[in-house]
Amino acid sequence: xxxxxxxxxxxxxxxxxxxxxxxxxxxxxxxxxxxxxxxxxxxxxxxxxxxxxxxxxxxxxxxxxxxxxxxxxxxxxxxxxxxxxxxxxxxxxxxxxxxxxxxxxxxxxxxxxxxxxxxxxxxxxxxxxxxxxxxxxxxxxxxxxxxxxxxxxxxxxxxxxxxxxxxxxxxxxxxxxxxxxxxxxxxxxxxxxxxxxxxxxxxxxxxxxxxxxxxxxxxxxxxxxxxxxxxxxxxxxxxxxxxxxxxxxxxxxxxxxxxxxxxxxxxxxxxxxxxxxxxxxxxxxxxxxxxxxxxxxxxxxxxxxxxxxxx
Amino acid sequence: xxxxxxxxxxxxxxxxxxxxxxxxxxxxxxxxxxxxxxxxxxxxxxxxxxxxxxxxxxxxxxxxxxxxxxxxxxxxxxxxxxxxxxxxxxxxxxxxxxxxxxxxxxxxxxxxxxxxxxxxxxxxxxxxxxxxxxxxxxxxxxxxxxxxxxxxxxxxxxxxxxxxxxxxxxxxxxxxxxxxxxxxxxxxxxxxxxxxxxxxxxxxxxxxxxxxxxxxxxxxxxxxxxxxxxxxxxxxxxxxxxxxxxxxxxxx
Ligand SMILES: Nc1ncnc2c1ncn2[C@@H]1O[C@H](COP(=O)(O)OP(=O)(O)OP(=O)(O)O)[C@@H](O)[C@H]1O
Ligand SMILES: [Mg+2]
Numbered sequence: 001x002x003x004x005x006x007x008x009x010x011x012x013x014x015x016x017x018x019x020x021x022x023x024x025x026x027x028x029x030x031x032x033x034x035x036x037x038x039x040x041x042x043x044x045x046x047x048x049x050x051x052x053x054x055x056x057x058x059x060x061x062x063x064x065x066x067x068x069x070x071x072x073x074x075x076x077x078x079x080x081x082x083x084x085x086x087x088x089x090x091x092x093x094x095x096x097x098x099x100x101x102x103x104x105x106x107x108x109x110x111x112x113x114x115x116x117x118x119x120x121x122x123x124x125x126x127x128x129x130x131x132x133x134x135x136x137x138x139x140x141x142x143x144x145x146x147x148x149x150x151x152x153x154x155x156x157x158x159x160x161x162x163x164x165x166x167x168x169x170x171x172x173x174x175x176x177x178x179x180x181x182x183x184x185x186x187x188x189x190x191x192x193x194x195x196x197x198x199x200x201x202x203x204x205x206x207x208x209x210x211x212x213x214x215x216x217x218x219x220x221x222x223x224x225x226x227x228x229x230x231x232x233x234x235x236x237x238x239x240x241x242x243x244x245x246x247x248x249x250x251x252x253x254x255x256x257x258x259x260x261x262x263x264x265x266x267x268x269x270x271x272x273x274x275x276x277x278x279x280x281x282x283x284x285x286x287x288x289x290x291x292x293x294x295x296x297x298x299x300x301x302x303x304x305x306x307x308x309x310x311x
Numbered sequence: 312x313x314x315x316x317x318x319x320x321x322x323x324x325x326x327x328x329x330x331x332x333x334x335x336x337x338x339x340x341x342x343x344x345x346x347x348x349x350x351x352x353x354x355x356x357x358x359x360x361x362x363x364x365x366x367x368x369x370x371x372x373x374x375x376x377x378x379x380x381x382x383x384x385x386x387x388x389x390x391x392x393x394x395x396x397x398x399x400x401x402x403x404x405x406x407x408x409x410x411x412x413x414x415x416x417x418x419x420x421x422x423x424x425x426x427x428x429x430x431x432x433x434x435x436x437x438x439x440x441x442x443x444x445x446x447x448x449x450x451x452x453x454x455x456x457x458x459x460x461x462x463x464x465x466x467x468x469x470x471x472x473x474x475x476x477x478x479x480x481x482x483x484x485x486x487x488x489x490x491x492x493x494x495x496x497x498x499x500x501x502x503x504x505x506x507x508x509x510x511x512x513x514x515x516x517x518x519x520x521x522x523x524x525x526x527x528x529x530x531x532x533x534x535x536x537x538x539x540x541x542x543x544x545x546x547x548x549x550x551x552x553x554x555x556x557x558x559x560x561x562x563x
Contacts, residue, residue, distance in 0.1 A: 168426075171425070171426045171428075172425050172426070174428040174429060174430075175425050175426060175428060175429060176413075176414060176417035176418075176421065176422045176423075176424075176427075176429045177422060177423055178425075178429075179406065179410060179414060179429045180414060180422075182403065182405050182406060183403040183414060185405070186402075186403045186405050186406070187401050187402060187403050187404065189385075189401065190401040190402070190403065190470075191414075192384070192385045192386050192389075193363065193385050193386075193389060193394075193395065193401070194389065194414065194418040194470070194474065195386050195389035195390045195418050195419075195474065196386070196418050196422060197386060204423075
């Protein structure tokens with residue numbers, strides 16, 4: 001029950017924000033879709049591994065939606081398809097990159113994402129290059145929605161996906177294979193001497209992280225109704241890692257909290273200081289890293305302890 | 312073919328010019344508790360490393376329960392029933408003690424069940440029972456990186472025990488454990504091993520511990536076994552006293 005309280009508070013806050021400010025529905029939908037990808041990054045961070053290429057899976061999910069949209073009109077089916085595509089790609093790449101650790105792991109992920117990015121750019125006939133592909137708005141559960149109804153529906157779908165993914169990942173992280181991620185970080189060889197393949201532990205988490213990123217990418221594509229190769233670009237990958245550290249990895253709420261704060265800061269800073277918003281984001285991250293190494297969730301946790309809400 | 316559980320023949324391994332194993336022949340009978348003694352650098356840890364698959368011998372064979380295991384990877388060997396603890400404890404530093412043990416319990420079954428928690432009630436109580444055997448229960452909730460050296464050694468053993476091995480190899484189990492607690496803990500550990508009829512091999516520098524707990528002693532020196540037999544006989548051997556116990560004065 002105590003674990004559910006912060007979740008309920010977060011959901012309430014999101015619904016309030018989305019209700020008060022109509023334009024926030026779009027921003028928050030994007031934030032939740034980013035949060036899904038960041039949740040995957042956070043799983044890998046538990047194993048001490050930083051992927052600088054997960055935008056590849058975001059793009060895979062988004063392009064899967066764009067390519068499949070002419071063939072099906074149902075949004076949920078598109079999400080499912082995008083998840084499958086990203087999962088398959090994650091398994092393929094994962095079989096290779098999970099042999100490596102640390103800087104090699106990070107750089108190999110970067111390399112794969114750059115290959116993906118350049119393919120999306122260069123195969124003009126298929127992907128329309130840097131112009132990207134427009135996505136016609138699909139139905140959701142068979143309903144053809146427009147305007148505010150569509151925004152609410154997609155926001156709700158994103159929220160539902162975030163809640164479901166958060167619950168499943170939280171449970172997975174408490175399972176032996178999830179806990180073993182932390183063991184990879186501290187003493188990987190001992191896992192082998194327990195008869196456990198550390199590589200399999202990492203691969204499993206890697207594939208799940210790709211699925212989550214693909215799902216996030218697909219929801220993002222439905223929100224913007226436009227996909228471009230920039231989704232796979234390395235700056236986007238870096239952004240995901242940035243948000244993971246901002247939010248904190250100690251808790252599955254962290255990635256979503258980080259993503260919401262990130263998007264809100266970006267939107268407001270971009271409006272107020274069009275030329276300097278990246279600098280502002282940088283300073284915010286610097287402050288977080290210096291003041292709270294465990295990210296925003298760590299900060300909230302400390303606050304709750306200080307206020308006597310928890311021991 | 313003997314009835315030995317572990318049987319090493321002619322094991323050889325050199326690191327450059329250093330012969331860490333230079334023709335090691337050793338049999339360990341089922342249910343036996345064997346102590347390995349010998350000066351620093353004699354090749355005791357190297358022997359354990361070869362048996363557990365961490366190092367591949369350059370020559371010789373290792374049979375476990377009749378099956379050749381030399382050169383198999385550690386993961387395969389563990390699954391056959393050989394567990395080990397380490398001279399320098401190998402703990403999951405950011406996990407609690409009970410989680411360190413529970414991960415090893417889970418390694419035997421249910422490891423990949425994605426939605427069953429590591430600390431299920433059954434696993435928690437099983438882990439606590441193992442910790443209790445080593446008088447570690449009060450430390451169950453402590454993070455592994457907060458423990459002192461002696462406790463880390465014992466947690467390392469608890470992790471190996473949690474694998475429920477047929478053969479347990481321990482590299483200096485009580486080094487770093489306070490002298491006042493050493494014997495009590497070894498008493499409990501050995502009793503637990505005998506209860507579960509686990510065969511055990513342990514490297515030890517403390518001759519009192521050896522005399523009190525080992526069924527048999529093997530004396531290592533320069534990559535070879537120099538003497539072998541019951542503790543009373545071996546520890547009284549003048550050669551052993553000079554070569555091995557003589558250097559025991561120096562702490563290691
Ligand atoms: N991986 C290795 N690479 C190079 N040399 C090694 C390696 N492992 C062991 N050695 C050398 O082999 C010899 C035997 O080492 P080993 O660790 O087996 O000794 P030991 O009997 O366990 O000693 P101690 O009582 O100090 O633990 C030593 O000279 C050591 O330096
Ligand atoms: Mg040694």
